[in-house]
Amino acid sequence: xxxxxxxxxxxxxxxxxxxxxxxxxxxxxxxxxxxxxxxxxxxxxxxxxxxxxxxxxxxxxxxxxxxxxxxxxxxxxxxxxxxxxxxxxxxxxxxxxxxxxxxxxxxxxxxxxxxxxxxxxxxxxxxxxxxxxxxxxxxxxxxxxxxxxxxxxxxxxxxxxxxxxxxxxxxxxxxxxxxxxxxxxxxxxxxxxxxxxxxxxxxxxxxxxxxxxxxxxxxxxxxxxxxxxxxxxxxxxxxxxxxxxxxxxxxxxxxxxxxxxxxxxxxxxxxxxxxxxxxxxxxxxxxxxxxxxxxxxxxxxxxxxx
Amino acid sequence: xxxxxxxxxxxxxxxxxxxxxxxxxxxxxxxxxxxxxxxxxxxxxxxxxxxxxxxxxxxxxxxxxxxxxxxxxxxxxxxxxxxxxxxxxxxxxxxxxxxxxxxxxxxxxxxxxxxxxxxxxxxxxxxxxxxxxxxxxxxxxxxxxxxxxxxxxxxxxxxxxxxxxxxxxxxxxxxxxxxxxxxxxxxxxxxxxxxxxxxxxxxxxxxxxxxxxxxxxxxxxxxxxxxxxxxxxxxxxxxxxxxxxxxxxxxxxxxxxxxxxxxxxxxxxxxxxxxxxxxxxxxxxxxxxxxxxxxxxxxxxxxxxxxxxxxxxxxxxxxxxxxxxxxxxxxxxxxxxxxxxxxxxxxxxxxxxxxxxxxxxxxxxxxxxxxxxxxxxxxxxxxxxxxxxxxxxxxxxxxxxxxxxxxxxxxxxxxxxxxxxxxxxxxxxxxxxxxxxxxxxxxxxxxxxxxxxxxxxxxxxxxxxxxxxxxxxxxxxxxxxxxxxxxxxxxxxxxxxxxxxxxxxxxxxxxxxxxxxxxxxxxxxxxxxxxxxxxxxxxxxxxxxxx
Numbered sequence: 072x073x074x075x076x077x078x079x080x081x082x083x084x085x086x087x088x089x090x091x092x093x094x095x096x097x098x099x100x101x102x103x104x105x106x107x108x109x110x111x112x113x114x115x116x117x118x119x120x121x122x123x124x125x126x127x128x129x130x131x132x133x134x135x136x137x138x139x140x141x142x143x144x145x146x147x148x149x150x151x152x153x154x155x156x157x158x159x160x161x162x163x164x165x166x167x168x169x170x171x172x173x174x175x176x177x178x179x180x181x182x183x184x185x186x187x188x189x190x191x192x193x194x195x196x197x198x199x200x201x202x203x204x205x206x207x208x209x210x211x212x213x214x215x216x217x218x219x220x221x222x223x224x225x226x227x228x229x230x231x232x233x234x235x236x237x238x239x240x241x242x243x244x245x246x247x248x249x250x251x252x253x254x255x256x257x258x259x260x261x262x263x264x265x266x267x268x269x270x271x272x273x274x275x276x277x278x279x280x281x282x283x284x285x286x287x288x289x290x291x292x293x294x295x296x297x298x299x300x301x302x303x304x305x306x307x308x309x310x311x312x313x314x315x316x317x318x319x320x321x322x323x324x325x326x327x328x329x330x331x332x333x334x335x336x337x338x339x340x341x342x343x344x345x346x347x348x349x350x351x352x353x354x355x356x357x358x359x360x361x362x363x364x365x366x367x368x369x370x371x372x373x374x375x376x377x
Numbered sequence: 378x379x380x381x382x383x384x385x386x387x388x389x390x391x392x393x394x395x396x397x398x399x400x401x402x403x404x405x406x407x408x409x410x411x412x413x414x415x416x417x418x419x420x421x422x423x424x425x426x427x428x429x430x431x432x433x434x435x436x437x438x439x440x441x442x443x444x445x446x447x448x449x450x451x452x453x454x455x456x457x458x459x460x461x462x463x464x465x466x467x468x469x470x471x472x473x474x475x476x477x478x479x480x481x482x483x484x485x486x487x488x489x490x491x492x493x494x495x496x497x498x499x500x501x502x503x504x505x506x507x508x509x510x511x512x513x514x515x516x517x518x519x520x521x522x523x524x525x526x527x528x529x530x531x532x533x534x535x536x537x538x539x540x541x542x543x544x545x546x547x548x549x550x551x552x553x554x555x556x557x558x559x560x561x562x563x564x565x566x567x568x569x570x571x572x573x574x575x576x577x578x579x580x581x582x583x584x585x586x587x588x589x590x591x592x593x594x595x596x597x598x599x600x601x602x603x604x605x606x607x608x609x610x611x612x613x614x615x616x617x618x619x620x621x622x623x624x625x626x627x628x629x630x631x632x633x634x635x636x637x638x639x640x641x642x643x644x645x646x647x648x649x650x651x652x653x654x655x656x657x658x659x660x661x662x663x664x665x666x667x668x669x670x671x672x673x674x675x676x677x678x679x680x681x682x683x684x685x686x687x688x689x690x691x692x693x694x695x696x697x698x699x700x701x702x703x704x705x706x707x708x709x710x711x712x713x714x715x716x717x718x719x720x721x722x723x724x725x726x727x728x729x730x731x732x733x734x735x736x737x738x739x740x741x742x743x744x745x746x747x748x749x750x751x752x753x754x755x756x757x758x759x760x761x762x763x764x765x766x767x768x769x770x771x772x773x774x775x776x777x778x779x780x781x782x783x784x785x786x787x788x789x790x791x792x793x794x795x796x797x798x799x800x801x802x803x804x805x806x807x808x809x810x811x812x813x814x815x816x817x818x819x820x821x822x823x824x825x826x827x828x829x830x831x832x833x834x835x836x837x838x839x840x841x842x843x844x845x846x847x848x849x850x851x852x853x854x855x856x857x858x859x860x861x862x863x864x865x866x867x868x869x870x871x872x873x874x875x876x877x878x879x880x881x882x883x884x885x886x887x888x889x890x891x892x893x894x895x896x897x898x899x900x901x902x903x904x905x906x907x908x909x910x911x912x913x914x915x916x917x918x919x920x921x922x923x924x
Contacts, residue, residue, distance in 0.1 A: 103802025109819075110435060111809065111839035112513045115529050119511035123585060148586045154428045155608070156586055163608050219644070226648045230405070234641075234648045235634070238610055322638050325645070327610030335425075340802050 076361065083357040090353040091141055091346065095134055098342050105150035105340040124150065124342075137346060146347030151339045157347035160332060164316070167237060168328035171247060172314030176306075178252025179259050184299065186256070187263025188290065191298070194268060202260060209257025218250045218323040235325040247324040251317055255309060259302050267298035296370050303370065307363035311355040407649025413898045413919040416629040421642045421655040425609055425635035429590045431566040432505040435513050437821070437908075440566055442633055445614045445912045446597035447569040450479050450498070450548070451560055455914040456903045458825065460560040464493050464570070464598065465548070474555040474861050481546040484621045487572055488595075488602045495542035501570040503535050509583040517567040517823065520559065522551045555861035558732065558826035564909070565823055572596040600626045600913040609635060620913075627916035643894070652896040652917075659717050659774060662892055672894050675719050676904035679728050679822035680889035681830065682720070682778075684767070684815050685808065688882055689844035692763055693814055697754035699881040702815075703740055704747035705789040706782055708886060715781050716774065718892045723885035726877055727830040727870075731906075734827040737871050738878035740885065744789045751790055759791030768797045769817035770804040778886070779817065808842045816842075819889070825906060827870045828857065834877060845882035 106112060106120050121127045125136060140147055146157035186202040193199055225231045225246060236243040270276065271294055279293050280286075316330025329348070336344035412419050423438040431443045452463035465479035485493040502521070505512050506528045519525040522539030526532040539551030552559065562568065572589075573582070575596045580587040588594055595603040600622065601614035612633045616626050634651070636642050642654040643661060657665075657673075665673045686693045693699055708722030721729075725736035748758070756762040767783065769775035776798065783794040799807060807813045820840075822829040833840035835851050850873050857869035877883070891908050901914040 101802075103800075103806040106513075107802055107805040107809065108435060108513070109805070110513070111842075113516060113529075113839060115508070116511050116513055116515070119508055120513075123509075123511060152425075152427055152608075153433055153585050154430060154587055154590055160608065219640070222644055222648075227644065230407075230648075233408070234645050234650055236408070236650075238607060323641060325634065325636055325641060327607060331609060338801060 072365070076365075079361050079364070083354075083361075086357060087350060087353055088138075091138060091350050092134075094346055094349045095137060098340070098345055099130060101340065103340055105342060107340070124148075141346070141350055146351075147343035149336075149341055149344050151336070151341040151344065157344050160344065161329065161347070161351060164327055164329040164332065165314075167326060168316035168321075168330055169314045171237075171244070171251065171316075171320070171326060171328060172310065174244060174248035175251035175255060175313050176310055178248060179255035180302075182253065183256035183259025184263050184302070186260040187302075188267060188295075190260065190264040191267035191271065192290065199264075203264065206257045206260040206264075209253055210261070212254075213319075214250055214254050214317065215319045215323065217254065218246075218320065221246050221250055222323070237324070237326045243324075247320050247326055250324075251313065251320050255313070258305060258309075262301040262305055263299065266301040267294060270294045270298040273297075300367060300370060303363055303366050307360040308356055311352065311359045315352045315355055409649045409652055409896060409898070410919070412652065413917045416627060416917055418628055418631045418899070418915065418917060419651050420631060420633050420653050421636045421645065421651050422612075422633040423635065423655045424637050426612070429595065429603070429606075429612075430571065430587075431569045432501070432510065432512050432515075432571060434566075438633075438635070440909075442612060442614070443566045443569065444599065444909070445601040445631060446595070446599045446603060447566070447571075448485075448599045448620075449563050449566075449569045451563045453564050453909055453911050455901060455911045456905070458561075458564070458905050458907060458909055460564065468560075474557070474559075475552040477550045477552070477559065478543070479548045479550070481548070482621055483546065485598060486619045486621065487598050488617055488619055489572070489575075490619065491572075491574075491596075492545070493570065493598050494545045495548040496545070497570045497573065498548050499540050499542045500573045502538070502540050502568075504571065504573065504576075504582050505567060506535075506538065507583055511583075512567075514567050517562065517565050520552050520554070520556045520562065522553050554859040556858075557861070557863055557866060558824055558828065561732070561824045561826060570598065572598075601628075601631065604630065622913060626913045628912070631912065646894050646896075652899055654894045657718070657892045657894065662718050665894065671897065673892065674895045674904065675890055675892045677721065677728070677906065678889040678891040678908060679731060679825065679906040680819060681723060681726060681728060682819050682886050682889060683723070683726065684884040684886065685813075685818050685843050686815055686882055686884065687811050687813050687844055689811055690814060692754070692756070693765065695754050696880060697750045698756070698762075699884070701747040701750040701754065701790060702786065703881055703884050704743050704750070706785045706884075706886075707742060711778060711781055712887050715777050716887065719890045720887040721890075723887050725874065726883065726885045727827045727874060728822070728888045728906075731822065731827050731830070732825045734867050734870060736874045736878075738875040740878055747790060751792075756792070759793075762790075762792045764793040764795055765814040766795045766797045767815045767817065768799055768804060768807055768813040770801045771798055775817050811842065811844055815884070818883070821889075822907065827867070828854075831870055831873055831877075832858075834882065841882075843882040845880065847876055847880060850876045 106117055125133055149155050149157055149160065152160070186206065190199045190202040222234060226234045232246050233240050233243045276289060276294055279289050316328040316333065318330040318334045320326065321328045321330045332344060333348055336348060408419055422441055426439045426442060427434045427436065429443055429446060431447055448463045450463055450465040451460040454461050464481055464485045466482040468477060468479045470477045481493065481495060487493060502518060504510060505515050506518060506524055508528060508530045515528050523532055523537050524539070527535060527538050541549045543549055556562070575594065576582055576587060576589045579589045579594065592603050592606045597603070600617055600620045602617040604613040604615040606612045613630055615630045616628065617623065620626065636645065636655070639654065639656050639658050642651065645651040646654050686699050688694050712720040712722050724740040725738055727734065727736050729735040751759065767779045769779050776796070779796045783796060786792050786794050808816050820830060820833065832838060832854050835841065835854050836846035853869045853873040857866050860866040860869060895902060897920045898917045900916050900918050902910050
């Protein structure tokens with residue numbers, strides 16, 4: 072397993088290099104620059120700003136410098152927030168997105184797996200139709216619709232939850248976690264149902280039942296481990312996306328997470344922030360894909376570390 | 378085969394109990410209600426601010442926060458913003474009005490207990506004008522003698538710049554020319570002092586990434602001091618006990634929330650979590666006007682909405698075409714049916730009653746005349762007229778206005794107009810590169826004087842971006858910048874505006890209003906042209922309370 076992990080980490084280096092390079096190229100090709108504003112600066116000030124951030128150097132020099140800084144973990148000073156570094160912004164906001172992501176994925180797994188299990192046990196019956204319909208609704212209903220609906224009911228009408236205050240009020244975490252969690256629960260439910268249906272028709276399940284194992288034991292001990300494999304595959308990029316932050320949820324619920332910066336940094340042409348966040352996100356995906364692969368091998372004895 | 382539901386039932390019960398434990402039963406006191414009781418103001422403040430270093434930022438949300446933390450030589454009256462004593466308790470000028478002397482009060486202090494001195498202002502102005510700081514708004518100080526030369530690097534001896542500390546409590550500023558709006562200009566944050574020793578403690582004066590503005594580090598001299606700043610979450614200021622006029626300050630804290638979405642702001646307001654919204658969606662304005670007008674603040678703003686013409690590109694390089702386009706739109710209909718927020722249709726460019734200045738020049742709307750002019754330009758009934766594009770940045774209101782104007786031109790002039798929606802930076806790039814036919818634009822006054830609107834159309838202004846130049850216009854603006862007699866000065870502006878309206882490098886559409894919700898508990902908040910609300914006069918009184 073150690074060799075497998077080492078190999079995968081080495082393989083991730085060219086992947087991250089490609090991501091950084093493509094991002095750099097796209098940033099340079101995009102019209103507009105970080106210092107463009109409605110109130111234009113004087114040419115002298117613009118020249119000075121470009122010199123401070125190294126934008127007056129040839130593109131290859133800029134590229135080399137950025138890569139070297141990325142390798143050292145120095146993501147640079149933000150163009151938009153000149154007294155903050157990208158590292159500081161990530162350090163301040165990523166824990167919030169991580170916390171929200173953990174709550175959301177927990178809800179997604181608990182609700183999604185339970186619903187998917189229920190749907191898989193009696194196919195083409197009401198206990199299948201109802202969870203499946205709920206899952207389909209969840210997939211079709213985007214978070215920017217679900218979120219405001221929950222706010223209208225639970226915040227404005229009933230006053231049960233606050234709408235903001237993530238860092239100061241525990242109750243402010245409930246609605247955003249539910250909104251994001253339910254959206255992913257819909258996918259988890261569909262995947263669980265599909266995976267379980269395939270496993271429950273296997274010979275070894277029939278054997279277990281014939282040997283007199285209870286249905287609970289058959290489902291939870293024998294079938295679930297294999298039936299949940301599609302969910303595990305889905306989880307890798309999903310978890311990375313969840314913990315990197317959701318722009319929509321953070322905007323609706325005023326959560327001080329990292330998600331908003333992904334979008335605003337691109338709109339601001341904040342070169343260092345965009346590059347830093349993209350490479351950070353790519354690293355998360357690489358990491359979680361590795362974790363998912365290890366998990367799959369553990370769950371499915373037929374797979375090997377190779 | 379049966380499935381047992383007992384483990385699942387236990388799980389659901391546990392979840393339901395947990396939810397109720399967190400929620401509690403029924404409604405609780407809202408954040409606003411608690412704030413009213415404790416004198417804590419909760420405000421939506423638009424986008425996340427760049428910083429609170431007043432010498433490197435450029436935005437309006439930054440202004441709101443900086444004016445709680447820092448105070449300049451003068452301050453503003455809360456009702457009409459006329460200059461009142463700030464750090465300086467009195468001032469005078471020479472007969473030519475180009476040398477000003479400010480006398481500091483003895484009890485003006487920084488939050489670390491240091492006295493605010495004239496040398497602090499000298500060092501502050503030296504910093505903002507440092508070429509290596511590359512302050513984007515430093516040009517606001519260019520009325521000061523040799524300030525521009527120093528910032529451009531043409532002058533290296535700062536002693537030749539027109540600011541001197543005559544002693545600890547006396548500051549002398551020498552202007553290049555008499556500047557009648559100078560005292561109003563001093564209320565722009567670029568003229569505020571910064572605490573140089575604190576900046577130097579954390580790095581060089583021009584260093585990017587300097588941590589001097591973090592909570593725990595920042596030193597200011599305003600009515601409030603920085604208590605906490607969590608990026609993307611909240612910035613909290615608390616009453617500064619060392620402020621010279623602390624007895625006037627009744628608020629205990631102000632919490633500024635960076636919330637960009639107008640929908641989210643309105644939801645938070647309705648949920649009792651904000652005392653205001655920063656802006657309003659047009660569709661919501663009507664609802665509040667009908668059902669809760671007492672919550673709606675609506676007043677004229679010193680800001681103009683207009684289109685730029687690219688006078689270097691056909692067919693709008695032709696003055697007759699520009700005049701025809703201007704005459705063929707119904708501005709009244711746009712503000713009544715499209716924007717619906719009480720804006721004033723603009724038949725001129727500068728907002729009326731800007732420091733007592735109202736333009737004489739007037740645009741006319743006359744569809745028949747517009748058709749004649751278009752025919753004279755070589756496009757009778759629109760025939761042969763090339764398709765023109767209106768470029769605007771992504772916002773529903775801009776689209777709606779552009780669609781209305783597109784339809785008006787199609788119906789009245791029989792011409793084809795395409796709408797091009799561009800992302801903000803792309804739109805700015807298009808304007809700067811003159812890669813457009815007609816471009817949506819807006820301008821907010823930096824200070825209360827017509828110069829802030831009119832000097833942008835000179836041939837040397839970075840903000841022009843129309844390709845239009847006019848030597849007579851330049852000359853009038855130059856003269857107005859040197860004229861001490863206010864009557865003569867305004868006459869120069871009137872003549873300049875007549876040229877602008879006659880040659881139409883721009884198409885004025887309406888004068889903005891500021892529209893937002895404000896909780897009735899907020900007192901001391903007055904509608905002002907620049908949308909400034911001096912914080913020390915604001916306090917909270919819940920409606921119906923004895924106060």
